[in-house]
Amino acid sequence: xxxxxxxxAEQHVVGGTDGRVVVYRVSLFVxxxxxxxxxxxxTNPETARRGMQMAVLGMVLGVLGTLVHRDIINxxxxxxxxVVGTVIGVPMGLLIPMxxxxxxxxxxxxxxxxxxxxxxxxEYLAGHPQHDKFAMGSVTFEIIMGAITFTGxxxxxxxLAEILPGKPMTFPGQNAVNFVLLAGSLVALIxxxxxxxxxxxxxxxxxxxxxxxxxxxxxxGGADMPVVIxxxxxxxxxxxxxxxxxxxxxxxxxxxxxxxxxxFILALIMSKAMNRSFANVVFGAFGSDAAAAAxxxxxxxxxxxxxxxxxxxxxxxxxxxxxxPGYGMAVAQAQHATxxxxxxxxxxxxNVRYAIHPVAGRMPGHMxxxxxxxxxxxxxLFELDAINDEFERTDVSIVVGANDVVNPAAKTSPGSxxxxxxxxxxxKSKAVIVLKRSMKPGFAGIENELFVxxxxxxxxxxxxxTLGKITAAMKGGGH
Amino acid sequence: xxxDHILAGLYVFSLxxxxxxxxISKVPQxxxxxxxxxxxxxxxxxxxxxLLIAGRKSDSLLIPVLGAIAVASxxxxxxxxxxxxxxxxxMFKKKEAQK
Numbered sequence: 001x002x003x004x005x006x007x008x009a010e011q012h013v014v015g016g017t018d019g020r021v022v023v024y025r026v027s028l029f030v031x032x033x034x035x036x037x038x039x040x041x042x043t044n045p046e047t048a049r050r051g052m053q054m055a056v057l058g059m060v061l062g063v064l065g066t067l068v069h070r071d072i073i074n075x076x077x078x079x080x081x082x083v084v085g086t087v088i089g090v091p092m093g094l095l096i097p098m099x100x101x102x103x104x105x106x107x108x109x110x111x112x113x114x115x116x117x118x119x120x121x122x123e124y125l126a127g128h129p130q131h132d133k134f135a136m137g138s139v140t141f142e143i144i145m146g147a148i149t150f151t152g153x154x155x156x157x158x159x160l161a162e163i164l165p166g167k168p169m170t171f172p173g174q175n176a177v178n179f180v181l182l183a184g185s186l187v188a189l190i191x192x193x194x195x196x197x198x199x200x201x202x203x204x205x206x207x208x209x210x211x212x213x214x215x216x217x218x219x220x221g222g223a224d225m226p227v228v229i230x231x232x233x234x235x236x237x238x239x240x241x242x243x244x245x246x247x248x249x250x251x252x253x254x255x256x257x258x259x260x261x262x263x264f265i266l267a268l269i270m271s272k273a274m275n276r277s278f279a280n281v282v283f284g285a286f287g288s289d290a291a292a293a294a295x296x297x298x299x300x301x302x303x304x305x306x307x308x309x310x311x312x313x314x315x316x317x318x319x320x321x322x323x324x325p326g327y328g329m330a331v332a333q334a335q336h337a338t339x340x341x342x343x344x345x346x347x348x349x350x351n352v353r354y355a356i357h358p359v360a361g362r363m364p365g366h367m368x369x370x371x372x373x374x375x376x377x378x379x380x381l382f383e384l385d386a387i388n389d390e391f392e393r394t395d396v397s398i399v400v401g402a403n404d405v406v407n408p409a410a411k412t413s414p415g416s417x418x419x420x421x422x423x424x425x426x427x428k429s430k431a432v433i434v435l436k437r438s439m440k441p442g443f444a445g446i447e448n449e450l451f452v453x454x455x456x457x458x459x460x461x462x463x464x465x466t467l468g469k470i471t472a473a474m475k476g477g478g479h
Numbered sequence: 480x481x482x483d484h485i486l487a488g489l490y491v492f493s494l495x496x497x498x499x500x501x502x503i504s505k506v507p508q509x510x511x512x513x514x515x516x517x518x519x520x521x522x523x524x525x526x527x528x529x530l531l532i533a534g535r536k537s538d539s540l541l542i543p544v545l546g547a548i549a550v551a552s553x554x555x556x557x558x559x560x561x562x563x564x565x566x567x568x569x570m571f572k573k574k575e576a577q578k
Binding site for chain 1: 480500506512513518526531549558573
């Protein structure tokens with residue numbers, strides 16, 4: 001391949017074009033193809049790893065092809081950047097625990113946004129896009145989106161890592177202010193296209209975009225972070241595409257489109273799974289209103305509390321069990337303990353399956369990754385539509401740290417903030433065991449009628465410890 | 480930039496977005512987290528733009544410095560993104576693993 005490229009390049013040098021430009025262009029073209037093929041292979045768990053290796057190959061090819069570009073005359077800054085990036089990136093990749101995956105994804109969006117925004121600023125400083133209105137518009141758009149992604153993702157990271165309060169941070173008229181700021185940044189974009197030499201406006205726009213990222217994400221509650229992360233993913237992609245337009249670089253346009261499209265689709269899936277629109281997620285400040293609504297409409301009722309022995313006795317005589325994990329499982333790092341209980345149940349002849357709600361956890365697919373880490377085979381994991389009719393034929397559902405995604409209020413009370421959201425029909429199963437730290441309401445701040453149903457048994461305590469005790473009690477045999 | 484250039488770019492963008500939409504809709508919920516890590520890693524291809532800025536001839540020191548920071552951030556995403564995607568994909572197994 002390389003030899004072929006080199007010989008092609010050779011011919012073109014003779015023909016008058018710089019051969020190194022050909023190597024650069026062709027390697028980026030091949031890289032784009034490899035990314036597409038890699039992404040296609042990611043649609044199946046059997047081929048996903050090979051797909052990723054294709055993309056790695058594409059990346060190596062793209063970087064090597066760029067390094068021979070004739071414009072590059074100084075390698076020291078490049079080497080410095082590559083070394084620093086690798087020294088930080090590799091340990092981060094290897095050491096970060098799977099439960100922290102949402103935080104790490106948010107951080108990496110911040111890094112992606114920063115890189116793209118800096119490329120745009122450097123292009124402007126070098127005076128390249130100023131000669132061309134289209135390039136100037138692309139660069140400016142790239143900087144706005146990159147900067148919003150950068151600070152917005154840092155805020156999302158802060159909320160996920162609980163450095164910032166997970167509750168929505170709002171003030172009256174916030175949406176109006178954000179709207180005016182957004183409109184202002186668009187006006188500035190147009191002004192810069194017309195008058196690119198207005199440096200003060202340029203820097204003002206950079207600052208404004210950085211601020212917008214903060215003020216757009218702070219009002220959004222912790223439970224809505226899955227949608228926010230996906231949207232930021234989409235913004236990062238759009239920023240990268242815009243830089244591709246400005247630099248006339250197709251591989252950037254393609255990868256940006258793939259990244260932007262993927263974030264957009266995932267955000268759509270997430271909002272649909274919560275029965276809410278984008279606008280509602282982004283401007284609705286979910287959580288604060290909901291808590292107020294719940295205060296008035298609380299139904300009350302008796303909670304039946306059980307011990308681990310009660311739970312173990314019940315599980316011993318059950319034929320079929322569905323485990324419903326939620327964000328609480330991630331917080332308690334209870335995925336291994338969950339798997340151990342499932343193993344004990346299977347050893348007892350019980351049919352065990354897992355039901356995964358699309359918005360369980362703090363990012364798309366969060367629960368799947370945690371259970372995979374605990375060695376749960378993925379053919380035991382079922383999506384909402386695939387398993388929802390099975391609950392009525394199930395003896396026991398075990399809810400591990402899930403709340404809103406199993407709240408029957410979504411079906412029964414039209415006044416509830418989550419009304420209309422598709423939920424797992426845990427209330428249909430013959431018995432329900434809920435593992436929960438306390439009676440505190442979930443992140444949406446709504447009371448859960450499931451907890452007061454007659455067939456529900458609440459087992460309070462740390463999910464990991466409780467699961468361990470139930471497993472031990474099951475293995476310990478009868479009285 | 481000529482209108483041909485702009486249109487060619489829009490062709491590429493539209494086709495890639497359409498193809499991406501088709502492919503990504505087929506990714507099962509099971510693989511959504513690896514998908515995010517993966518697209519994150521490949522969007523680190525903005526590295527190629529950062530490389531050019533960091534290595535280009537420039538009168539001001541600021542430009543290569545900005546370029547180097549961009550190279551570092553993009554590299555963190557590329558390297559870290561692929562390492563994490565691989566770690567996750569390695570874990571997905573169909574049958575009960577031997578203990």
